[in-house]
Amino acid sequence: MSATLAAPPRVHWLPLLVGAGVLLAWDLAVRWAHVPQVLLPSPGSVAASLWHAAPALARHALATGGAATGAFLVAVAAGMVLAAVMMLSPLLNRLLYPNLLLFQLLPKVALGPLFVVWLGIGLPSLFAFAVFVSVFPVAVGTLAGLRAADPNQLRMCRAAGGNDWQCFRHVRLPTSMPYVFAGAKVAATMAFTGATVGEFISANAGLGYMVMQAQARSDTPLIFAALAVLCVLGAALYGAVGLAEDAARRRWGTRR
Amino acid sequence: MPEAPTLIAEAIRFDAVGKTFPTRPVPLRAVESVSFAVRRGEFLAILGPSGCGKSTLLMMAAGLETPTEGRLERGGVELVGPHRQTGVMFQDATLLPWLSVLDNVLFPATIRRIPRAQVLEAAMRLIETVGLKGFEGARPHELSGGMRQRAAICRALVLDPDLILMDEPFSALDAITRDEMGDVLLDLWQHTQKSAIFVTHSIREAVLLADRVLVMSRRPATVAEELVVPFPRPRTPALADSAEFAAVVAHLRGVIARNMA
Numbered sequence: 001m002s003a004t005l006a007a008p009p010r011v012h013w014l015p016l017l018v019g020a021g022v023l024l025a026w027d028l029a030v031r032w033a034h035v036p037q038v039l040l041p042s043p044g045s046v047a048a049s050l051w052h053a054a055p056a057l058a059r060h061a062l063a064t065g066g067a068a069t070g071a072f073l074v075a076v077a078a079g080m081v082l083a084a085v086m087m088l089s090p091l092l093n094r095l096l097y098p099n100l101l102l103f104q105l106l107p108k109v110a111l112g113p114l115f116v117v118w119l120g121i122g123l124p125s126l127f128a129f130a131v132f133v134s135v136f137p138v139a140v141g142t143l144a145g146l147r148a149a150d151p152n153q154l155r156m157c158r159a160a161g162g163n164d165w166q167c168f169r170h171v172r173l174p175t176s177m178p179y180v181f182a183g184a185k186v187a188a189t190m191a192f193t194g195a196t197v198g199e200f201i202s203a204n205a206g207l208g209y210m211v212m213q214a215q216a217r218s219d220t221p222l223i224f225a226a227l228a229v230l231c232v233l234g235a236a237l238y239g240a241v242g243l244a245e246d247a248a249r250r251r252w253g254t255r256r
Numbered sequence: 257m258p259e260a261p262t263l264i265a266e267a268i269r270f271d272a273v274g275k276t277f278p279t280r281p282v283p284l285r286a287v288e289s290v291s292f293a294v295r296r297g298e299f300l301a302i303l304g305p306s307g308c309g310k311s312t313l314l315m316m317a318a319g320l321e322t323p324t325e326g327r328l329e330r331g332g333v334e335l336v337g338p339h340r341q342t343g344v345m346f347q348d349a350t351l352l353p354w355l356s357v358l359d360n361v362l363f364p365a366t367i368r369r370i371p372r373a374q375v376l377e378a379a380m381r382l383i384e385t386v387g388l389k390g391f392e393g394a395r396p397h398e399l400s401g402g403m404r405q406r407a408a409i410c411r412a413l414v415l416d417p418d419l420i421l422m423d424e425p426f427s428a429l430d431a432i433t434r435d436e437m438g439d440v441l442l443d444l445w446q447h448t449q450k451s452a453i454f455v456t457h458s459i460r461e462a463v464l465l466a467d468r469v470l471v472m473s474r475r476p477a478t479v480a481e482e483l484v485v486p487f488p489r490p491r492t493p494a495l496a497d498s499a500e501f502a503a504v505v506a507h508l509r510g511v512i513a514r515n516m517a
Binding site: 150152153155156157158159160161162166170171174177252 | 318319320338340342344346348350352354363364366367368
């Protein structure tokens with residue numbers, strides 16, 4: 001029985017093989033076609049840039065990673081609270097939910113400059129922007145999960161004497177967990193998008209800022225190096241959410 | 257909640273209870289002026305066709321629906337909501353899939369904020385009685401349908417209620433498991449002095465388990481006929497094979513057929 005809980009054994013080397021193949025093709029193409037370094041640097045020169053700029057990259061990675069992770073955590077908490085409030089208050093739900101859906105449709109990244117107008121250049125506007133772009137998937141996902149609770153289980157809870165809050169806490173909330181994690185995974189990606197775009201337009205630190213600086217100096221290998229670090233950071237946060245979900249699933253046995 | 261005075265001989269009383277659901281365009285009349293009482297220690301079966309409103313009756317007894325007319329008394333006091341001394345079983349086991357069997361059984365204690373240690377022994381005893389010993393830590397999806405409904409029985413009984421309400425609790429099970437569950441319930445109930453209302457559309461179940469059977473009319477539900485089951489207790493599943501049993505079942509089948517005509 002427990003075997004059905006475990007994921008099928010994953011083959012790691014196949015996708016890695018494709019990645020290595022692409023790197024090799026990239027390297028050969030750059031060599032044979034004599035592509036200028038500023039257009040497309042070879043993987044080797046990107047690696048060299050990673051090595052040489054390592055201290056600066058680490059410093060800026062810490063800024064971006066910190067901002068994105070912090071914004072992600074705030075967005076998950078705020079999104080869950082927002083969803084809970086909409087679940088518990090029909091009035092607030094009617095007031096907020098259509099607007100929330102409308103915001104989902106907006107190209108939220110386009111609103112970045114507004115945050116600079118309101119909060120100035122620097123961490124506050126960047127952080128607020130990253131929270132803003134990542135809160136929606138959590139709120140919408142959590143609300144869908146809270147609403148997915150089994151009416152029969154809710155009735156059982158009420159028959160046992162449960163009040164609104166207890167039935168929320170003991171039936172709706174556990175039901176919503178897979179939905180919350182699905183929303184959080186999207187939010188993890190969005191938080192890095194928000195932080196990086198925020199750094200493009202309003203920062204003096206971070207990998208986004210570093211990319212803009214490198215672009216101004218036509219240091220294309222450094223752009224690639226910064227992007228590579230960004231990818232690793234984004235994957236790390238996404239992976240952490242996945243690990244948290246696995247732990248929650250083992251602890252509470254929630255299954256989709 | 258105050259302890260029910262022991263002088264009251266009735267666990268629950270329906271007094272001209274009616275229920276209309278405000279559906280559109282036409283309000284749905286589910287229950288029409290139903291009056292009956294369940295004595296302490298009595299097992300009452302409510303027999304009727306699907307959709308006749310008998311489940312609505314039971315939901316009112318559970319305090320999950322309020323009557324639109326009439327009055328419901330529980331131990332001499334007007335019933336206004338779910339009662340602490342009432343255990344409820346539904347058509348499905350409605351176990352919470354993220355809790356172990358034991359935590360599901362203890363769920364009413366969690367809701368009533370009763371310390372776990374206080375009911376743990378009773379829970380383990382019930383789990384053993386229904387044959388789920390060794391499955392305390394299992395999750396509901398690891399159990400068969402019959403085992404899940406056994407866990408639901410334990411959950412309904414864990415706070416030692418004096419009234420158990422069962423809404424076609426075995427209707428989702430296959431015929432063999434269903435008979436087996438009837439036997440488990442018969443055995444369990446005969447060792448207690450609890451009152452019970454058992455809603456079913458199985459004549460066999462009603463006659464085997466109950467002291468008295470109410471046959472409901474078609475919707476809106478009214479009591480069409482009342483039958484005192486003439487078999488002494490303790491009963492065994494073998495009773496169902498006797499000619500007398502078959503005669504009572506045939507009689508009830510006739511009553512139901514007359515009411516459906």
